[in-house]
Amino acid sequence: MNIINVCKDCGELAEVNEEKSNENWIVYDTECKHCGGKVEMKFK
């Protein structure tokens, strides 16, 4: 099972937040860079 982080409003994939991420943990932006909408986690 994969987890994807997508914008609720436009469906754009969230980008990785390089500041908060490290080699063991990947953090995604919680705000869409494209439209400013809220990003949510989805199980695929």
Ligand SMILES: [Zn+2]
């Ligand atoms: Zn968006």
